[in-house]
Amino acid sequence: AQSVTQLGSHVSVSEGALVLLRCNYSSSVPPYLFWYVQYPNQGLQLLLKYTTGATLVKGINGFEAEFKKSETSFHLTKPSAHMSDAAEYFCAVSRGYQKVTFGIGTKLQVIP
């Protein structure tokens, strides 16, 4: 079985500050990991994914995430928050034909 834990359902940062959204996973086999973003009143879109290879992956809008097997983590970061980053972020894990499992989501608020 696989599961995802997102620490912090709400995160607030100041504009220009570091964004760090935490995601830990549980999987009996090496997982594939994803971050999705949902902007207000929009559908979900892929932000970035880790499948194999380099453990630091870069996504759209300056976001990146690092797969750390020893910590079973896949935290999402961005060096400098922008007002347009205000959205809800979902971490997800999958492997094989198992259904994709999503975390509960983290709402990011950016304070001017």
Next chain:
Amino acid sequence: GAGVSQSPSNKVTEKGKDVELRCDPISGHTALYWYRQRLGQGLEFLIYFQGNSAPDKSGLPSDRFSAERTGESVSTLTIQRTQQEDSAVYLCASSSSSGQGNSPLHFGNGTRLTVT
């Protein structure tokens, strides 16, 4: 079409009526998911179709909910005898999963269901 298409985009229905929501996945995508998202809440998994395998219905909240998929194409989610608690956005997603699970999900814009 280039993306996942859901219809209708909005549906208002009276309590007790049945509703049918439609999802057209991206052509060739073998995996299809339905999720429910209540106002201010995260994604609630409902059902998962993968190719010709039996669907994973473990997320359906009650026997009022059912879903079908024709081959690897259109899917319909049916809610019978709707209740006000069913009001939510229903999201469909598809994936070109090859069985490895490394393909991302492509989401539709959802159907906003309001039960009055």
